Amino acid sequence: MPDPCHLLVFTDLDGTLIDHDTYDWAAAKPGLNALNALSAGIILASSKTAAEMAILREKIGVAQWPAIVENGAGFLPPFNTTCPSAADYETIRSALDRVTPDLRQLFTGFGDVTAAQVADMTGLLVRDAALAQMRCFSEPGQWSGTVPQKNAFLAALAEQGVRSQQGGRFLTLSLGRNKVDQMRSIIDTYQPRHTIALGDAPNDIAMLEHADIGIVVANPARPPLPPLKTEAAGRIIRTKEAGPVGWNWAIHTVIDRLEKNRTPTHG
Ligand SMILES: [Mg+2]
Structure with missing residues (x-):
């Protein structure tokens, strides 16, 4: 069982961490580095298979974390390059x-x-x-x-x-499992103090609403997501910019917010 971690970040890929057209995520690298500096967990979630996800997870540098694959129907354990069972x-x-x-x-x-x-x-x-x-x-x-x-x-x-x-x-x-089912089970395993989720599409909504803070990354190619259940409570942030640029801005915004809310230490 891993040690409880401070922060887990669940992120959709296409149109969220990764640019929908160029398939590039360079603009999100400062945000990824900032999360690494906090030892935050980064959980990639998409429709990709384990075989596709393992390659991308390695490139993004987060192979030590589980990933949610096949739209939440399953997950890829840390460091695995294929799913353990079909x-x-x-x-x-x-x-x-x-x-x-x-x-x-x-x-x-x-x-x-x-x-x-x-x-x-x-x-x-x-x-x-x-x-x-x-x-x-x-x-x-x-x-x-x-x-x-x-x-x-x-x-x-x-x-x-x-x-x-x-x-x-x-x-x-x-067999009916979705992204938020996998998110719940990963949270059970890692027991994070804070959770963030980022997504751009209707199939990300449950994940965004389940996180402490959900980030709706703008996607000019589709109608904006409707108001979410946790939005009125101030638990949803919407980015102005699309893809990795919006992702990067949002991660820095949330990290700043968490730092400000942290109880000052004495000594
Ligand atoms: Mg997407």
């Missing part, structure tokens, strides 16, 4: 095998096709698509049937404990 994914694939073929054939999951086809579906390079296919906890795919057919397909999966979430491009199947 049992959840095997459960989902077995459930798919038990759906009647007339409905099953209307869903094309990442596990049904080649890396080249996943590259076509996602816009990733083939080599990156292969990493996106290394799934442990959830199965994204494309639906090609009607809405009533989709409802029947999802009902057949729900009977087997498989949940679904419809995103912009993909219908993702999982």
Whole structure:
């Protein structure tokens, strides 16, 4: 069991720590360094697989912390480069095998096709698509049937404990855990005194509301998030600038606030 830590920071990647277009996070480096100087934990959270996340986590320099992968369906332990078990994914694939073929054939999951086809579906390079296919906890795919057919397909999966979430491009199947479930379990493990969460999209809201301070990083590409439950209590900060520039500003703002609120020591 790790020692209780002072501060844990949970952060979404795409459009939050990492620029949506350039995929760069240089502007956030001063904030990352400031957190390291405080020995704060930095928990990356995204839709990436463990295989994709491990590479990025190493580059960002936070491999000593767990990361939340596959949109919260699972997590990657510190220093691991692959997930310890793909049992959840095997459960989902077995459930798919038990759906009647007339409905099953209307869903094309990442596990049904080649890396080249996943590259076509996602816009990733083939080599990156292969990493996106290394799934442990959830199965994204494309639906090609009607809405009533989709409802029947999802009902057949729900009977087997498989949940679904419809995103912009993909219908993702999982066993139902999300980013905030993983956040709760990481908080249980590390017992931080303070928590911060940063995100830019609706699927970050639960995480932002669960943190002591939630930071909504501006994303000019989508409508602003609605007022959050903890916003009136002053526990939400919204950045003016997008991506890593906004991320960096917010981290410095919160660190200043925590320092000011710290009880002065005597002696
Ligand atoms: Mg995002």
